[in-house]
Amino acid sequence: MRHGRVPFILGFLVAPVTLYSYFVLWPYVQTINLSFYQWRGFTKKRWVGLENYDRMLHADRFYQALEHHAVILILLPLATIAFALFFAFLLNVGGKGRGGKTAGVWGSSFYRVVFFLPQVLAVPVIGVLFATVYRPNESGLINGVLLRAGLEKPVGFLIEKNLALPALIAVLVWQAVGFYVVLFSAGMANIPAEIYEAAELDGASKVSLFFRVTLPLLWDTIQTAWVYLGILAFDAFAIVSVLAQDNGGPDGATTVLGLEIYNNMQQNRYGDAATYGVALCVLSLVFAAFTLRLTRRESYEY
Secondary structure, eight states: OTTOHHHHHHHHHHHHHHHHIIIIIHHHHHHHHHTTEEOOSSSOOEEOTTHHHHHHHTOHHHHHHHHHHHHHHHHHHHHHHHHHHHHHHHHHTSEEOGGGOEEOOTTHHHHHHHHHGGGGSOHHHHHHHHHHHTOSSTTSHHHHHHHHTTOSSOOOTTTSHHHHHHHHHHHHHHHHHHHHHHHHHHHHHTSOHHHHHHHHHTTOOHHHIIIIIIHHHTHHHHHHHHHHHHHHHHHOHHHHHHHSBTTTBSTTTTOOHHHHHHHHHHTTOHHHHHHHHHHHHHHHHHHHHHHHHHTOOOOOOO
16 A cells, blocks of 8 residues: 555555456457358358348247247246245245244244255256156156046146246246255345334234335345346246257247357358357346346445
8 A cells, every 4th residue: 555545445456356357358359250151161251241140030939039029028027036035034934933032933944954855956857857857748746646537638738839938947947946045045144134023013913014024125136036036037048959959949939049049150151150249248238237227225224
């Protein structure tokens, strides 16, 4: 600090900012630049201007992917946050501790581990697991139960056009809920127990505690979770590539922008892949900015 505050701060920022610029910002710049070229990876780049963007905007698969992202963007955050809030509330406020104090249900520490377990599983493992769960015959977990219950024929969760996308969204929700249970539990743990106890003394039910105490005081955490889940909705590539039939099928019913990037790279169309990548990045940024703006509200002090 002998040389002044600004040089001191800059001295600490030089290394991380340099690394971030080189490994994060520079690849973005390269991708944007590549989107204006036609390049097959082993040939000379050819400048085509906005031709790649024009081709993307006239591609049916692009609009199919956007439609699927819109559906995922609505269902994934809503379902994940709803389940995670419910389970986190039970684990932190749903029971009674010694002396009548507010506490989680019995065994809440064990349940936290169980809920978080899907987070430690690799995507291929989850894909194999749910390929078995959704298998369209009596050896599939769901169809096995349904057929024994009297269903005449098995349900093709991943091979029927109207069911494939909801089935994949269910997997995304199952995988994500555990993380947000832990996130919301951490937020609820920071809420003073005296607030809950005072509300209960005033006759508040568990439902009132959830909507009138927990939700307002946890709003900033929910906002963050919504942004993260929205970004996940714009990705979803890993689950789709592992579980979807016929590379985003059936008949394009599960394709997403990430998969279109991969398909173009498989065909050595790197300029088109970069164009889809730029579109994906812009949509993610617009969603995050719009969500933060829309959900902004006054913070509660406690």
